[in-house]
Amino acid sequence: VTPFAQCVRCGACTAVCPVYRLTGQEGHSARGRMLVLASFADTPSSLAPTEVLGRCLMCGSCEAVCSRQLPLLATFAAARGRLPPGAGTRPRRRQYIRRLLASPRLLRLLSRLGISLTRLALLPADSGLWRKLGLPPPQFSTSAPSLPTGLVMGDEGQAQLFAGCLARHLQPEIVSASLQLAARGGLTAADPAGQGCCGLAAWSAGDLAGARSLARRNIALYREQPGPILTPCASCQVQLLRYAELLADDPAWAAEAARFSARVQGLFDLPPSPACGRGTGERGDRPVYFHLSCHLRHRPELASGPRRALKQIPELHLVKPAGPDLCCGQGGLFQQAYPDLAGAIFAPLYRQVAATGAELVVTSCSGCLLQWQSELASCRGTMRAVHLAVFLARYLGEKQENSCSRRIDLLKLNA
Numbered sequence: 001v002t003p004f005a006q007c008v009r010c011g012a013c014t015a016v017c018p019v020y021r022l023t024g025q026e027g028h029s030a031r032g033r034m035l036v037l038a039s040f041a042d043t044p045s046s047l048a049p050t051e052v053l054g055r056c057l058m059c060g061s062c063e064a065v066c067s068r069q070l071p072l073l074a075t076f077a078a079a080r081g082r083l084p085p086g087a088g089t090r091p092r093r094r095q096y097i098r099r100l101l102a103s104p105r106l107l108r109l110l111s112r113l114g115i116s117l118t119r120l121a122l123l124p125a126d127s128g129l130w131r132k133l134g135l136p137p138p139q140f141s142t143s144a145p146s147l148p149t150g151l152v153m154g155d156e157g158q159a160q161l162f163a164g165c166l167a168r169h170l171q172p173e174i175v176s177a178s179l180q181l182a183a184r185g186g187l188t189a190a191d192p193a194g195q196g197c198c199g200l201a202a203w204s205a206g207d208l209a210g211a212r213s214l215a216r217r218n219i220a221l222y223r224e225q226p227g228p229i230l231t232p233c234a235s236c237q238v239q240l241l242r243y244a245e246l247l248a249d250d251p252a253w254a255a256e257a258a259r260f261s262a263r264v265q266g267l268f269d270l271p272p273s274p275a276c277g278r279g280t281g282e283r284g285d286r287p288v289y290f291h292l293s294c295h296l297r298h299r300p301e302l303a304s305g306p307r308r309a310l311k312q313i314p315e316l317h318l319v320k321p322a323g324p325d326l327c328c329g330q331g332g333l334f335q336q337a338y339p340d341l342a343g344a345i346f347a348p349l350y351r352q353v354a355a356t357g358a359e360l361v362v363t364s365c366s367g368c369l370l371q372w373q374s375e376l377a378s379c380r381g382t383m384r385a386v387h388l389a390v391f392l393a394r395y396l397g398e399k400q401e402n403s404c405s406r407r408i409d410l411l412k413l414n415a
């Protein structure tokens, strides 16, 4: 029985869909998307499925409230994988410079984010950032690494970092900050060379073979590295946890994928650092907004660590915008494909946060961070966005340097 056949048309998904709320079009709600997919199942060349699937952020809000608990994200991901070859993709890497030069908007985005073309040229072929930036992902090997000879689980105190593409290739301060935080949490964290993309971008695009290939590669890399696998990125965390499900039907990899996912932990789930202090998030004088990514919003068990880590800082006042937590409009490939729609989804969030007086936005999701940094760069205001790992590491570094009697200005620290 297909998910569409199980849908009871209750409409719960329409109330929470950022795209439907903006456009009011039934085809942009989860039930509407499924209706379009079912209606055009026999005409794969039709553009309608590409259109409705493309305008989905894969944010998971619909799935979180679905009265039938339908696997909506997996349904959309699989449907994207069935789109005709070439739909929404550009297969040749050598086109990218030409496209960059032909796209002032893309060049502006890269320069706002401080990303140079040289840096981009060093981006590995299998990084999900190619897709996120709307550039043609180059071909990469999908051959599976060799099978393990035996899993070595960790000694006490050892851990491995999985930094994610943004940190590893474009904003390396996130890597050093993460290693510092792990050390402060009492762990000796290694940063294994050869880390691949977590595969979320490939999975979201419906490229399940590509996502599985990246999963196998990461599993093989970490199999000999002892200890928990810590990640500072909310998106990567959700995808790494998905490896067990992604490879469940692969007899050669299922058990090891399950073991890998069981080792994955959010960096901010480490015990609070005593050096931080004992804040509550309510008594500080610096208003800061914590942007919870959609991935975490629907997984409360994953969301508590980052909030707890932030609240330790006594100088910080965690603002609560009037209204529910809103999506930032990044949505993996969505921002690139539909920049106007993404901007329109971001606008109410920005207004809501600006109204609180917050000048600093902190998030633990690399995709959301890219979206905030790029949108804020085009606003005239003084608001800035920073990764949670960087924010915490800068704060702790400043505290240590000043042996911490005075209050720290969080804004100057993150200027």
Ligand code: SF4
Residues within 6 Å of the ligand: 016, 017, 018, 019, 020, 028, 029, 030, 033, 055, 056, 057, 058, 059, 060, 061, 062, 063, 072
């Ligand atoms: S995943 Fe998000 S954008 Fe897509 S249909 Fe569901 S709520 Fe809407």
Ligand code: SF4
Residues within 6 Å of the ligand: 006, 007, 008, 009, 010, 011, 012, 013, 014, 030, 031, 062, 065, 066, 067, 068, 069, 070
């Ligand atoms: S919430 Fe679930 S069951 Fe209800 S209309 Fe949406 S997809 Fe269908």
